[in-house]
Amino acid sequence: MTDLPLASRADYLVGSVIDSSTSLLAQQTHDIVKFAMGSPAADAVPTHTLAHVAVQTMGAGAADAFDYAATEGDSALREALLAELAGTTDATTPDRLTITSGGMQGLDLAFKLFVDPGDLVVVESPTYTNGSATALSYQAELLEAPVDENGLDVEQLEELVVRAGRTPKVIYAIPTFQNPSGASMSLERRERLLELAQRWGSVIIDDDPYGMLRFAGEPVPSLQEVANGEPLVFSVRTFSKIIAPGLRVGWVSADPSLQPLLISAKQAMDTCTNLPLQRLVAGFLREGHLADHLATQRVSYRDRKDAMQTALTEQLGDKARWTDPEGGFFLWVKLGESVDTERLFEVALAEGVAFIPGNAFSPSRRFPHDLRLCFASMPPARIHEGVTRLARAIEKVESE
Incomplete structure (x- = not known):
């Protein structure tokens, strides 16, 4: 790849599929429901409070x-x-x-x-x-x-x-x-x-x-x-x-x-x-501000998790199993062996929904039929739309 005298450790720099998805999603021109990145929604960031604090502390x-x-x-x-x-x-x-x-x-x-x-x-x-x-x-x-x-x-x-x-x-x-x-x-x-x-x-x-x-x-x-x-x-x-x-x-x-x-x-x-x-x-x-902010977000994330689980039950209840976390951002979804989630990622992206394939979370790629969904980053209505798009993508992959 190069004639430069790289250190041996350069061979071990594998990077992050998750972080790389940020650039990939930014390149898309169509509407995408983003379940990929593990980050709070834009409306979950206390922007106005932070701006107020910034004036007080750095003015x-x-x-x-x-x-x-x-x-x-x-x-x-x-x-x-x-x-x-x-x-x-x-x-x-x-x-x-x-x-x-x-x-x-x-x-x-x-x-x-x-x-x-x-x-x-x-x-x-x-x-x-x-x-x-x-x-x-x-x-x-x-x-x-x-x-x-x-x-x-x-x-x-x-x-x-x-x-x-x-x-x-x-x-x-x-x-x-x-x-x-x-x-x-x-x-x-x-x-x-x-x-x-x-x-x-x-x-x-x-x-x-x-x-x-x-x-x-x-x-x-x-x-x-x-x-x-x-x-x-x-x-x-x-x-x-x-x-x-x-x-x-x-x-x-x-x-x-x-x-x-x-x-x-x-x-x-x-x-x-x-x-x-x-x-x-x-x-x-x-x-x-932190205690009040956390209290608000806990309610929001619980609602979003419930919305995602409800949508999954409606759309994929007979095709998938998923976890039931008591906090945090993520659901782990297991699909049948007929669905390779790396192939599904491509089809789903075209359908307008993004997630992270399961193999990204295993150095030895042990989870080809699993995927991670972040429920924290989308409001309930968008979550329902995203899961609907995901279900359509799964049907297309199953019929290939």
């Missing part, structure tokens, strides 16, 4: 708002975030907290600190494409462990590790409203996973972008809370799903011994997270 007198920030995070955001999290399942302390440029930087920092080429890394199957891609970028060897309605199947994981003949260096898990399945790991499995990590000496990367978006069921303690200070748990969080994806502001909570390394690693990446947006998020938290 006249905020002379330093456009300067560099401390690498570990601006003090205004750190203080506001610590106060916001106090008393919750994600409560943390200053020596554990590092502000990041979105959740993806948190994942990159974690894999950078813990993974050497050839190390065994457990990923859920299916899992978040960008998470597994980041592990691969550090030349990890991936071990896929199945997910069911109770999240990561920890018992099968133990058997898979025995069969592999070596223990994992890292276990990458999305324990709550998992991407893409929507499933949540039970408390029993969280406790068992921590026991296994302690036995194996494995770091658990606890990726939880959706935990604050529970709209049904009973809360389950985060892996961070279950761990109760256990240094093997490295927690990654983001404001992308709960406020706005374009902020690119997140945080990690990790053992205090790691903070100097995190600062050094981040200084070699971006020096500091965008200071104006840190100040914007700090003001949003400090003025008490």
